[in-house]
Amino acid sequence: MEAVEAVFREERGRLLAALARRFGDLDLAEEVTSEAIEAALVHWPVEGVPPKPGAWLMTTARRRAVDRLRRDTAYAARLALLHAEAERAAPPAAPGEDSGEFPDERLQLFFTCAHPALAAEDRGALILRCLAGLSTPEVARAYLVPDATMSKRIVRAKRKIREARIPFRVPDAGELPERLPGVLQALYSIFTEGYAATAGPALQRYDVAEEAIRLARILRRLLPGEREVAGLLALMLLVHARRDARVGPGGELVLLADQERGRWDRAMIEEGLPLVREALTGGPPGPYGVQAAIAALHAEAADAAATDWPQIVALYDVLLALSPSPVAALGRAAALAMRDGPAAGLAALDELAGEPRLRDYHPYPMARADLLERLGRHAEAAEAYRAALALARTAPERDHLRHRLSRVEPAPGRGLEGT
Amino acid sequence: MKYMLLIQAATDPEAGPGCEVEDWMAYDKTVRDAGIFVTGHSLADLTTATRVQVNAKGERTIVDGPYAEAREVLGGYYVIDVPDLDAALDWAARCPGSRGGGSVVVRPVAEF
Numbered sequence: 001m002e003a004v005e006a007v008f009r010e011e012r013g014r015l016l017a018a019l020a021r022r023f024g025d026l027d028l029a030e031e032v033t034s035e036a037i038e039a040a041l042v043h044w045p046v047e048g049v050p051p052k053p054g055a056w057l058m059t060t061a062r063r064r065a066v067d068r069l070r071r072d073t074a075y076a077a078r079l080a081l082l083h084a085e086a087e088r089a090a091p092p093a094a095p096g097e098d099s100g101e102f103p104d105e106r107l108q109l110f111f112t113c114a115h116p117a118l119a120a121e122d123r124g125a126l127i128l129r130c131l132a133g134l135s136t137p138e139v140a141r142a143y144l145v146p147d148a149t150m151s152k153r154i155v156r157a158k159r160k161i162r163e164a165r166i167p168f169r170v171p172d173a174g175e176l177p178e179r180l181p182g183v184l185q186a187l188y189s190i191f192t193e194g195y196a197a198t199a200g201p202a203l204q205r206y207d208v209a210e211e212a213i214r215l216a217r218i219l220r221r222l223l224p225g226e227r228e229v230a231g232l233l234a235l236m237l238l239v240h241a242r243r244d245a246r247v248g249p250g251g252e253l254v255l256l257a258d259q260e261r262g263r264w265d266r267a268m269i270e271e272g273l274p275l276v277r278e279a280l281t282g283g284p285p286g287p288y289g290v291q292a293a294i295a296a297l298h299a300e301a302a303d304a305a306a307t308d309w310p311q312i313v314a315l316y317d318v319l320l321a322l323s324p325s326p327v328a329a330l331g332r333a334a335a336l337a338m339r340d341g342p343a344a345g346l347a348a349l350d351e352l353a354g355e356p357r358l359r360d361y362h363p364y365p366m367a368r369a370d371l372l373e374r375l376g377r378h379a380e381a382a383e384a385y386r387a388a389l390a391l392a393r394t395a396p397e398r399d400h401l402r403h404r405l406s407r408v409e410p411a412p413g414r415g416l417e418g419t
Numbered sequence: 420m421k422y423m424l425l426i427q428a429a430t431d432p433e434a435g436p437g438c439e440v441e442d443w444m445a446y447d448k449t450v451r452d453a454g455i456f457v458t459g460h461s462l463a464d465l466t467t468a469t470r471v472q473v474n475a476k477g478e479r480t481i482v483d484g485p486y487a488e489a490r491e492v493l494g495g496y497y498v499i500d501v502p503d504l505d506a507a508l509d510w511a512a513r514c515p516g517s518r519g520g521g522s523v524v525v526r527p528v529a530e531f
Contacts (some may be wrong), residue, residue, distance in 0.1 A: 117504060164527045165420050167503035 008037050012133035013218075015057055017109040019065065021168045025079055026112075026130070026158050028065055036061035037061035058102050106131060107222040108168040114183040115166045122157040122184040124193070129154055131218070132211050141210045143193060180223075184232050184288060187216050191236050195243075195319050209240055231279030231289030237272035243263040253400040255370075257304035269299045290319045294331075309339040326355040336368055342374040362391035369404065378408040420499050421528035422507040423458060428494030429520035438515040446515055450497060455510070461495035491522060498528065 005277035006348040012033055019029035036057045113126040128134045128142055140150035160166065171179040194208025216233040223229050245259035276296045279289030294315045301307035316332035329352055337345020349368050358364040368386035385405040392398050443461075450456045470482045494516065501507050504525070511523040 117503075119506070165503045169506050171505075284482075411453070 006346055008040070008296075009133040010218075011054060011057060012037060013106055013109070013131045014054070014102075014104055015061060016130055016133075017104070017106040017168075018058065019061055020112075020130075021105045021108055022062075023065055023079060024168065024366055026077070026161055030130075032061040032064040035064045055100060073386065075148065084365045102157065104222065105168075106218060107170050108248075110183050110219060110222070111170055111179060112161060112168050114179075114186040116179070116182055118157050118160060118164055119153075120185075120189075121180070122153050123199055124190040124316065125150060125153055127215065128190060129187055134211070137320070142190070142205075142211070152258065163322055176329075178228075180226060181249065183219065184228060185210055187219065188232060188236075188288070190194050190215070191239075195239065206243065209236070210242075212236060213240060227282065228288050230275045230285040234272040234275035234279055234292035235288055235295055237268045237275070238292060238299050239297065241268035241272065245391045247396060248401065250404065251396050252322065253394075253396045255400075256298065261303065264299070272296065273299070286324075287319060287323045294319075307338065309335055313339050326352055326357045327361070329355075330358065330361075330364055330367060337371055337374075342371040346371040346375065362388045362390055362397070364388075365391070366401065373404070373408050382409040420502065420530075421498055422504075423528055424459075424497040424499065424507070424511050424514060424516075424528045425493060425524040425526065426461075426495045426497075426514065426516035427491035427524060428516060429491055431490075431520070433520045437518040442515040443492040446513060449513070450510065451497065454499050457498040457500050459495070459497035462493060465492050479487045494521070504531070 015036065015351055016026075016029050016033045019033060022028050023029055039060050040053070040057060044050070044053075069079065075217070096158055108126065109130055113130055114123045118126070125143060128139045129136065134142070136151050136154055137147045139154070140147045140324050143150060191209055191212035193210060194210070213233070213236050216229070216236055216390060217381045220229050220233050241264050242256070242259060244265070245261065245263040246254055248254045272292070276289070276292045279285065279292055282400055297308050297312055297315070311330060314336045316328060316335055319328050320332065330349070333345050333348035333352065336348050346368065349364070349371065352358055354363070365384045365387040369381045372378075372381035373385055380403060385401055385408065389398060389401045389405065431463065432518065447459075450459070465486065468484060470485055472480045472482075474480070484516060497510075497514075499510055504527075507525050507527075511525050514523050517523045
């Protein structure tokens, strides 16, 4: 049964998008999409899969929607009004090329779910629910929050879409530069949520990261000419390619410099590299393209020593000029330490000491500790490792930090000669 | 669908282009010419405001004020009739009240 449902997951998003667009109501669209899929699960195993499964699902869902509207005339009247106005505002989308059954209107839904009028933390959740086809408990698990919390967030967001009437439409060419970053940001937030779990026993949750990659692939098919979409997909692929090498035999975190590069996923790297070139060609690069380029330089290097650090520092400078952020500045300082030595890196890190966004960000004291250790300043390194340990929430990161701390602090009962 | 645009004026406005009297007149004309205007007013200075409260016993309390402690005060409003939130947000962004440190809050009018 689960396998059959997985087959429907891509179909579910398409169906939901087309129905939301047709009826202008996400709740009704969700309800009848689920009903159509349930009907398929009952009928298809007995009667066989129809020649046009997508069209079958669409017809079934539309029939259910019409039934529902007949039963509830007040709802129908409100919806008819909504629909007439929506038609006035946005003409129907052109038919999709790849399906032949009904137009692919998922792009509208991406823009609705990532609308700037919705709370930033709800956009990724809504995309997982509506476009990835995850159930609300699955979305809750992706964000490590209780089901009831996630359910409330999704209900609130859908209510705003309905009552404030956030439209189901693709922004026109003039608006796209303003609106696309919101969609990319929502997808990247899903990816990072899965990649670096903020809390819990595991370091990363592949299923969540892979869901983000799957969504980015869909978005790329829908917007093939947008270079930042290529950049985002490339970034995800190149980072995710390192997933197996990032975890040691004991489940502990392994830093980039110490990773066994033979365990990187070559197929993902091969898919990512041409996308990086595409993201950087034909105009000034965007922030995702630049971050993907940094990831590509790591992917192409045999080891940390052979990495093109001057180029990486230069790319961080470009990134910081495009979108300044203390986290990117932290990345630049770490690269600078590789190019010019730990003292230079440490000086750059210490310049960021006052950044409020880094105050509770454990990679910051972790990076300082690493450079202090390399400079032989063990007492200060130990202090910084302890600061990182107080902030890190996942078990693998804590294990890694405890191990590093044990290397710089004198063992209890032993003198200083052991250090 | 009707949306109210609540014009939150900055209490210490930054001098800048786009929020002069002529800009307000031009915006008002554009809203009316577009056929979306339902109603709208600008409000007199906050120093003329009076607050009324009635308690459970039906007793009335009348207080001078409120005075601006917030960074922004309600300076006026429009109600417009447009197809969707994106259209309402576009009109809000064109409003001179969204410039010079002020902002415009867009609220759908409830339908019963």
